[in-house]
Structures are given as structure tokens and as C-alpha cells.
Amino acid sequence: MSSTFSSGPDTGPLRTAIGIDVGGTKIAGAVVTGRGDLVEARHVATPAHADAEQTVAVLAAMAGDLTARYPDVETIGVGAPGMVTWPTGHIASAPNNAYRDLALKDRLAEATGLPVVVDNDANAAAWAEKRFGRGVGHRDVVVLTVGTGIGGGVIVNGDLFRGATGLGGEVGHTIINPGGGNRCGCGAFGCLETEASGTALRRLGREAAARNPDGAIARLAVGGEVTGEIVTRAAKDGDPTARTLFEELGTWLGLGIASIVNNFEPEIVILGGGLVDVGELLLAPAQAAYQRHVVGRDVRRLPPLVPAALGPEAGVIGAAALALDELKPVAPVP
Amino acid sequence: MSSTFSSGPDTGPLRTAIGIDVGGTKIAGAVVTGRGDLVEARHVATPAHADAEQTVAVLAAMAGDLTARYPDVETIGVGAPGMVTWPTGHIASAPNNAYRDLALKDRLAEATGLPVVVDNDANAAAWAEKRFGRGVGHRDVVVLTVGTGIGGGVIVNGDLFRGATGLGGEVGHTIINPGGGNRCGCGAFGCLETEASGTALRRLGREAAARNPDGAIARLAVGGEVTGEIVTRAAKDGDPTARTLFEELGTWLGLGIASIVNNFEPEIVILGGGLVDVGELLLAPAQAAYQRHVVGRDVRRLPPLVPAALGPEAGVIGAAALALDELKPVAPVP
Numbered sequence: 001m002s003s004t005f006s007s008g009p010d011t012g013p014l015r016t017a018i019g020i021d022v023g024g025t026k027i028a029g030a031v032v033t034g035r036g037d038l039v040e041a042r043h044v045a046t047p048a049h050a051d052a053e054q055t056v057a058v059l060a061a062m063a064g065d066l067t068a069r070y071p072d073v074e075t076i077g078v079g080a081p082g083m084v085t086w087p088t089g090h091i092a093s094a095p096n097n098a099y100r101d102l103a104l105k106d107r108l109a110e111a112t113g114l115p116v117v118v119d120n121d122a123n124a125a126a127w128a129e130k131r132f133g134r135g136v137g138h139r140d141v142v143v144l145t146v147g148t149g150i151g152g153g154v155i156v157n158g159d160l161f162r163g164a165t166g167l168g169g170e171v172g173h174t175i176i177n178p179g180g181g182n183r184c185g186c187g188a189f190g191c192l193e194t195e196a197s198g199t200a201l202r203r204l205g206r207e208a209a210a211r212n213p214d215g216a217i218a219r220l221a222v223g224g225e226v227t228g229e230i231v232t233r234a235a236k237d238g239d240p241t242a243r244t245l246f247e248e249l250g251t252w253l254g255l256g257i258a259s260i261v262n263n264f265e266p267e268i269v270i271l272g273g274g275l276v277d278v279g280e281l282l283l284a285p286a287q288a289a290y291q292r293h294v295v296g297r298d299v300r301r302l303p304p305l306v307p308a309a310l311g312p313e314a315g316v317i318g319a320a321a322l323a324l325d326e327l328k329p330v331a332p333v334p
Numbered sequence: 335m336s337s338t339f340s341s342g343p344d345t346g347p348l349r350t351a352i353g354i355d356v357g358g359t360k361i362a363g364a365v366v367t368g369r370g371d372l373v374e375a376r377h378v379a380t381p382a383h384a385d386a387e388q389t390v391a392v393l394a395a396m397a398g399d400l401t402a403r404y405p406d407v408e409t410i411g412v413g414a415p416g417m418v419t420w421p422t423g424h425i426a427s428a429p430n431n432a433y434r435d436l437a438l439k440d441r442l443a444e445a446t447g448l449p450v451v452v453d454n455d456a457n458a459a460a461w462a463e464k465r466f467g468r469g470v471g472h473r474d475v476v477v478l479t480v481g482t483g484i485g486g487g488v489i490v491n492g493d494l495f496r497g498a499t500g501l502g503g504e505v506g507h508t509i510i511n512p513g514g515g516n517r518c519g520c521g522a523f524g525c526l527e528t529e530a531s532g533t534a535l536r537r538l539g540r541e542a543a544a545r546n547p548d549g550a551i552a553r554l555a556v557g558g559e560v561t562g563e564i565v566t567r568a569a570k571d572g573d574p575t576a577r578t579l580f581e582e583l584g585t586w587l588g589l590g591i592a593s594i595v596n597n598f599e600p601e602i603v604i605l606g607g608g609l610v611d612v613g614e615l616l617l618a619p620a621q622a623a624y625q626r627h628v629v630g631r632d633v634r635r636l637p638p639l640v641p642a643a644l645g646p647e648a649g650v651i652g653a654a655a656l657a658l659d660e661l662k663p664v665a666p667v668p
Contacts, residue, residue, distance in 0.1 A: 083630045092633040101633075140498040154597075156490070163599025164474040164637075173629045175593040180513055188592065188627040258522065259509040263488075263597045265497025293522040295507045296417045299426040299435075303498075 015328075016073045018066050018114075019320030020059060021121060022046070022080040024096035024148075029062040030313070031070045032320035036132035038313060039070065052099040052107075059104075060111035067112070075115045077323030078104060079124030079315050081151075086166030089118030095185040117323045121315055123160050123169065125272060126153020128318030130160075131325075133309035134270045142171065142266040143308070146253065146282075147273040149185070150193040154264055160322075161264075171260045176252060192256035196249050198228045198275050204245045205231035215241055232278050246281045253282065254289025261303055262295050272308030283307075350407045352400050352448075353654030354393060355455060356380070356414040358430035358482075363396040364647070365404045366654035370466035372647060373404065386436040393438075394445035401446070409449040411657030412438060413458030413649050415485075420500030423452030429519040451657045455649055457494050457503065459606060460487020462652030465659075467643035468604045476505065476600040477642070480587070480607040480616075483519070484527040488598055494656075495598075505594045510586060526590035530583050532562045532609050538579045539565035549575055566612050580615045587616065588623025595637055596629045606642030617641070 015034035020027065023046060030041035044062065047054055059078065067073055082094025089105025109116040119127075126135075126143035135141040141155040152171030154161040161169045172193040173186055181190025182203070194200060205226040209218035216239035220230045234242035257269055275282060287305055291297055310317065349368035354361065357380060364375035378396065381388055393412065401407055416428025423439025443450040453461075460469075460477035469475040475489040486505030488495040495503045506527040507520055515524025516537070528534060539560040543552035550573035554564045568576035591603055609616060621639055625631055644651065 083633055092630065140502075156495070161490070164601045165599065165634075167630060167634060168474075168597065168599030170596040170599075170629050173593075173596040174508075175589055175596070175627060176509055176512060178510060178589050178627065186629045187631065188629070255509055255512050259507075259593070260597065262504040262507040262509070263502065263594070265499065265502030265504075267498045293509060293512065295504050295520045295522070296426065296501060297521065299417055300499075300501060 015324055016070060017320040017323045018063055018073050018076045019124070019316035019318070019323070020062065020076065020078045021124065021315030021319060022055075022059070022078065022097070023121070024081065027058060027062065028316050029066060030316040030320070031066050031073060032317050034321075034324050036128065036317050036321060038317065040066070041313070041316065042066075046097070049098045052102040055097070055099050055102065056104065056107045056111060059108055063108070063112050063114070067114070073114070075117070075323040075327055076108065076112060077124065077319035077321070078108065078116065078118045079121035079319040080104065080118060081121050083167055084118060084120045086119060086162045087117070088166070089116065091118070115323070115327060117326050119160070119319070119322055120151070120153075120166070122151025122172070123153040123162070124318035124322060125151065125310075125314040126155065126318065127160060127322050128310050128314040129270050129272065129308055130155050131321045132317065133314070134268065134306050138267045140264070140266040141268055141270060142260055142264055142303075143270045143272060144171065144257070145273040145308075145314075146197060146271060146275040148198045150197045150273075152260070154266070156264070171256075171264075174256050174259050176256050176259060192252065195252035196256060200252070201228040201231050201245065201249055201275065202226060204248065205242070208241050208245060212241065215239070217242055228275070232281070235278075235281050243281070246278070247285045250282045250285030251289040254286035254291075255293055257286065257290045257305065258293035261290070266303050269303050269305045270308050271305060272310065272314060274312075276307055349658055350404060351654040351657045352397055352407050352410045353458070353650035353652070353657070354396065354410065354412045355458065355649030355653060356389075356393070356412065356431070357455070358415065361392060361396065362650050363400060364650040364654070365400055365407060366651050368655075368658050370462065370651050370655060372651065374400070375647070375650065376400075380431070383432045386433040389431070389433050389436065390438065390441045390445060393442055397442070397446050397448070401448070407448070409451070409657040409661055410442065410446060411458065411653035411655070411660075412442065412450065412452045413455035413653040413656075414438065414452060415455045417501055418452060418454045420453060420496045421451070422500070423450065425452070449657070449661060451660050453494070453653070453656055454485070454487070454500070456485025456506070457487040457496070458652035458656055459485065459644075459648040460489065460604075460652065461494060461656050461659075462644050462648040463604050463606065463642055464489050465655045466651065467648070468602065468640050472601045474598070474600040475602055475604060476594055476598055476637075477604045477606060478505065478591070479642075479648075480531060480605060480609040482532045484531045484607075486594070488600070490598070505590075505598075508590050508593050510590050510593060526586065529586035530590060534586075535562040535565055535579065535583055535609070536560060538582065539576070542575050542579060546575065549573070551576055562609070566615075569612075569615050577615070580612070581619045584616045584619030585623040588620035588625075589627055591620065591624045591639065592627035595624070600637050602637050603639045604642050605639060606644065606648060608646075610641055
């Protein structure tokens, strides 16, 4: 049991929902209050090669287990990776999961007897920041979650922006380096996600270690593989090569943010995800590239880049909040 | 007097507005009906080096002239290039015009005594397509106007998308080639506008003529400068070099569209502007690059790319429609 963020004084009885965050390696579930507080959380490994049936069974079991202990939960929200349509909650594909073409919203509602919403996992995390984190008080927000990949959620006029069928707001697939960039899981070349994520850092680190087997990165990785954590440690130790890699990563991140801000003009850009925890190593070059490339830099107040308030629990908290807000919408920010 | 497009049966008396389209070389004005029909149009050269005062005086004189002949006009809409805030109608800057920091909406309302709206020129053109062109019947639309530059307008949920203060939806400044690209008027490198516009075509043509002074492009330009029109003529004559330049231009255009669709997921992408008149020379490579790079190409119906229905008058028609719709909003698409 852990307490997180509170959205201020509440009236009436405290509502609860189940939030579920489906990942490539683990599935997290929690009972969450309408104030964004975690009541009880659990997780299971994502079953390898689970098809649609097995995935529905795992989620239904987790939900059944939590509703048995908290019979007052009103609804279930699921954040899942991949192409998720809205409001239908249908997963067309998910590059890192085995299932395809899964009508998850309908299947889980049938299995549990509760109202269910299913959205993209990055949208769920973004909604948590909007409701309980750095997005509170803002109507127009972009949230980027920089981890193994880069997920994004866009809030426009107080609501999640989803495009015509839920496939919009895929800001991690803003294309910034199609000529020189790497192939993305989506099939394109040079998406923001391929150039500025943890996966990109690991790739850059491996290339650097291969070029210089006596360098700090290669030495730290002796007996194992170069990981993003190793590059981070080398950079924090002052290794100039590792710091250059963060410069490169941060520059792509800032370029992507400039392009996204040119499209969406939020009031604020919130950066979450594990890689953002390294701080200024990444954020300083990102900020510099963003300022250099965004439209109208000389004649406007730029939307600030700020680190997220919520941690890895943003996914379950946001999924639960989405489900509760769908039953009873929040009052708009004045 | 010319008739353009009609939005179907109307009820009640026919409303009229003045639409004004401010360009870098000319200012067009027209009386336009609520059905998008042009009643009377005129234009003047944009006064060279006109400051804010002179610009307001020119627009007020044009409006005064038209209201004297059509006293029933209800309102004035202006589409102007540059960074235009909404709903305040303040022009922070306009790269190709001399004025800066111009409170055009307030100034023109004061000068004419009529309600005024001022928006970005590309938004006005996009609104014309939404109301009277290929966007009719759609709620989520992206319009790109490919000419000397690339302007863009985004319609979300039936309304123009403007971002927090009117500076959003700048899809012509989607950054697609920051490493190898050219410097944009906005100061960044590799914006869609610098890589896929008429200006880009002229630049590519000049480079090709310099490389090969005996080639078709150089020969067609003898005694003059290489222009986009010359490259177009060479391509239509079958010159392989000129066709390659269109391949390059169209590929960048398609890449930009993929990135924009990943962000906004419209139902349809409408391409207008003079360069689109060349047809398949540009559209075929754009379509191919778009399909190769957009997210989820295998699991979804892609928003189609279609040519615009309206021509160069889209700017004045859309500006007038914006003004009328601001006084009395259109009923939403069911």
C-alpha cells in the first residue's frame, strides 16, 4: 500500500477503480481512489506468447482477485501498448505483445461484469499527470514518457486528444530523422522513439564500446552487455564519450519536442519515464535543441519542459482515473 | 463576379461577410456569402515595407470600399501569414511582411465598426475546404497548402485546432530533416516547408542546372532564372533529372504527412496550393512515402490524400466563413 498524489479536497464518498497497465514484460494492476491514491497494487509477468484468450484470462483473473477484496470498485481502466482504438477499446496490434486484433474492452467487460475502458498506455500515463501531477491546472498538455520506447499523450482543451478513431497523438512516432535514422518498431525510419529512447541510448553505447574497447563504457560492461544504465553510469563518472551520447540523445529529444510543440502548442511539456531520471545530462541538450528549433522562439513564451511528478505507477493510476472520469467527467479547469 | 462552391440548401436570408487574405505580395479582399460564393473580389499589391499603421490603413480602405457597395455585410474575416494568436487576432511576427506586433483584430474593428476575426492564412484556407470543399462531412481534417511555403490547418472535432493561444497546428513546421535540411524562415533546419515547397523545388532546380548546364532545366532557363515552373515544364517534357527532383520533393512531403497523421489522425488529408496542380508528379511519390512511414499502415484504414476542391480563392472564402461562423456557429456534423 502506498500513497501518491492527492487532487485536493473531495466531496462525497471516495470512489475507487481498478487500473491495469499492460506492459511487454509485466502486467500491473491496482485499486486506485478517485484522488489518485493507490490502495493496493500487484503485478504478474506478461505470459510469453500469450494470445488474445490468455491475455483476457490473465486480466480478468487480476480484476476478479481485486474486486473480491474491494467489492466497491466501480469500473476498470486498462492502458495497453500498441494501436488501441477509442472509444471501442480494440487493440489492432501491439508490436511487443503476441496478441492481435483483440476487442479487449468488450471481452473484459463481459468477463467481469464491470464497465471497462481501454486506452493506449501512454495516454493513461499522460492522464495521470494531467489529473494528479504536473498537468493539474492546465488545459493543453503534452506528456512524453521516455523509457525503452517513447510514448506520448496529448491533452487538448482538458481532454485526451485521440484523433478520429484513437490512433492520433502518437507523438513518439513524430518522424525526425528519416534519412539517417534507425528502423522503428512501427516500420518507419527515424521516429523520435528510435532516436531518443533508452533503446537508442543502448545502441549508441554499444557502438561506442565497439569503437573503443578501452573506453569507460566498454570497461564498465566487462563480462556483460552494454546497457543504458552503464552508459548513464559512465556519463555520471564524467566519461566524455558517454556525455556526448547523452548530448546526441537529448538533441533528438529536443528536436522532436519542437516539432510536437509546433503541431500541438501545449501550455506545458511534461517528461516522464525512467530515462528522464538522469536529469540534466539529458534535459539540458533537449532544452537547447527545443529552443533552437521551435517556431516563433523570439516572439512568444515557450511552453516549459518539466519533469513528471508521478513515477512508474502513472500507468495504473491514469488507467483508473480514465475509467472513473468516463463514468463521471471531471469539471473543466476554469 | 464568380461563383464557387455551395454548401447546399440554405434557410433564411443570405448572409455576407468580407474575407481578406493578406499575402507577401498582394492583399485580396472579397464579399462572400454564407454559402461560400464570391460576390465581388479585388486585390492590391502589398505595400512594400508597410508598417503596422500602413497595413491597417490599406485593409480598412479595402473594407470601407466593399461595405460602401454592400452595406449588409455583417463582419470581416482576415487571414494573415505569420504567428497570429487566437482569439485575440494579434500578429506577433510575419517573416515576409514588414510589420510586427500588430493588434490587427482590434485595430480593424475600431477602423470599420464591424466585428472582426483574424487568423492564420493557412487556417482560413483550411476552413474553406472544411466548409465548402473536400472537408464537407468530415470532423477531423488536415489541409496542407503547398505553394511558395507550406501552410497547414487542422480541424479537430469539427473546429479549427489552434493550440493554447493560436500558435498550434503549424504543421508546415513539422521538422523532418534537421540534419541534412535547409534553414527555414522560422530559423530551424529541415521543416517540411523548406524541404517540400515551391521554394524547395526552385532550389533543387537551380542546383541541378548548376551541376548540368547542358541539361533540360538549364536550357529551359536560358536568359533567365530557374523557377519551379521551369522544373515542372522539364518534368512534364520527360526530363529524368526534373522528375527525380519531384520524386525527392514528393518523398519529403509524404514523410511530413506521415508525421502529421501520426500526431493528428484526421479522417482525410487535403492538399491544396499551386504546386499540387502538377498532379501525380508530386502526389505519387508523396503517397508512397506517406504509406511507407505512417504508423499502423498494416492494421488500419489510412486517411486518404486528396487534392483540394478550392483554388486560390480559398483564403478569402475561408476568412469570410470564419467570421460568419464566429458570429453564428455552424451546426456540428452529425
